[in-house]
Amino acid sequence: MAAQPTLALARELIARRSITPEDAGCQALLAARLAPLGFRCESLVVNGVTNLWARRGEARPLVCFAGHVDVVPPGPLDDWQSDPFFATERDGFLYGRGAADMKSSIAAFVTASEAYLAGHPSSSGSIALLITSDEEGPSVDGTVRVVERLKAAGERIDYCVVGEPSSVDALGDMMKNGRRGTLSGTLTVRGVQGHVAYPHLARNPIHSIGPALAELAAAHWDDGNADFPPTTWQCSNIHAGTGAGNVIPGTLELLFNFRYSTASTRESLATRFESILKRHALDYSLVWTGHKPGRLVDVATASVREVTGRTPVLSTVGGTSDGRFIADICDEIVELGPVNSTIHKLNECVAIADLEPLALIYRRMLEKLLS
Numbered sequence: 001m002a003a004q005p006t007l008a009l010a011r012e013l014i015a016r017r018s019i020t021p022e023d024a025g026c027q028a029l030l031a032a033r034l035a036p037l038g039f040r041c042e043s044l045v046v047n048g049v050t051n052l053w054a055r056r057g058e059a060r061p062l063v064c065f066a067g068h069v070d071v072v073p074p075g076p077l078d079d080w081q082s083d084p085f086f087a088t089e090r091d092g093f094l095y096g097r098g099a100a101d102m103k104s105s106i107a108a109f110v111t112a113s114e115a116y117l118a119g120h121p122s123s124s125g126s127i128a129l130l131i132t133s134d135e136e137g138p139s140v141d142g143t144v145r146v147v148e149r150l151k152a153a154g155e156r157i158d159y160c161v162v163g164e165p166s167s168v169d170a171l172g173d174m175m176k177n178g179r180r181g182t183l184s185g186t187l188t189v190r191g192v193q194g195h196v197a198y199p200h201l202a203r204n205p206i207h208s209i210g211p212a213l214a215e216l217a218a219a220h221w222d223d224g225n226a227d228f229p230p231t232t233w234q235c236s237n238i239h240a241g242t243g244a245g246n247v248i249p250g251t252l253e254l255l256f257n258f259r260y261s262t263a264s265t266r267e268s269l270a271t272r273f274e275s276i277l278k279r280h281a282l283d284y285s286l287v288w289t290g291h292k293p294g295r296l297v298d299v300a301t302a303s304v305r306e307v308t309g310r311t312p313v314l315s316t317v318g319g320t321s322d323g324r325f326i327a328d329i330c331d332e333i334v335e336l337g338p339v340n341s342t343i344h345k346l347n348e349c350v351a352i353a354d355l356e357p358l359a360l361i362y363r364r365m366l367e368k369l370l371s
Contacts, residue, residue: 009107011087014096020070020136023050049141057126061158065109068135071098101343105163112362143322157330165340172304176335193250205252212280228261296332303364
């Protein structure tokens with residue numbers, strides 16, 4: 001029988017009774033596998049929650065695999081056909097709590113990294129794993145704490161793959177490319193170009209946008225709700241001028257993005273945004289660009305197609321995930337993992353035939369993103 005390293009590691013993880021917020025030794029097991037590959041493994045324990053940040057390399061781009069080893073309680077043990085914390089193979093499936101959500105994905109993260117590095121020992125870029133034991137719980141001292149540390153150190157992630165079970169009927173038939181809505185735009189503010197010594201003959205768009213920009217940055221867009229954090233607005237890029245120090249620019253270009261909750265709509269945000277611009281009497285043009293999936297979505301789609309023959313549907317349905325925290329330091333995130341039909345249920349399971357292909361999908365993504 002061909003080697004099945006992902007299955008073997010998934011079995012080891014399932015055997016650890018890591019009911020949230022317990023880690024039960026899962027992260028020590030992962031660190032023991034990653035350290036020989038050159039990963040620098042750092043453990044962050046906060047209020048009984050264990051987090052692992054493991055990174056190999058310092059160069060960009062940084063590709064991060066993110067997930068959780070904590071699981072929900074199994075419920076009545078007598079209602080399970082087998083011990084939920086003893087991985088059981090039956091009828092082509094691997095049974096156990098966390099089999100689908102999401103210990104199989106984490107096993108695939110590790111085996112994909114091992115296989116990739118065996119073939120690319122001098123790989124450009126960096127690989128990281130961000131693992132927590134506080135995703136199924138309140139999510140207060142888990143991934144968000146690691147992100148805070150990374151942000152304080154000025155670190156950013158270029159691409160992040162969250163191993164949540166995103167598939168519906170077959171491996172790779174769906175992946176999540178966002179949870180909150182995203183709405184982007186390009187604002188051009190028009191002024192009148194002129195010499196800095198003669199400002200009365202010109203109109204500086206940098207000066208013009210100042211009060212409006214302050215109001216936009218301070219605006220309270222909504223309160224969010226039980227499922228989504230409040231809507232945020234960020235200016236991501238601003239440019240004006242010719243490069244000369246004695247020329248008042250004639251135009252200013254500002255790129256921005258909303259990440260919005262279900263308490264707002266694209267239409268309501270666009271209306272409020274323009275009302276602020278008009279209140280400050282700006283001479284402007286505005287192009288709403290919506291969501292651009294980015295390179296990660298293209299790479300994930302191509303990798304799934306190569307391994308399974310399927311083209312995944314892009315979706316934002318479902319509950320929250322730790323991707324909402326990682327988005328603070330990463331612009332491109334996808335959730336891609338096994339079939340989710342049994343998550344949080346009795347007799348949770350994953351198809352054994354999906355485990356090595358899942359690892360291969362992750363490996364192909366590394367090959368494409370770090371080549």
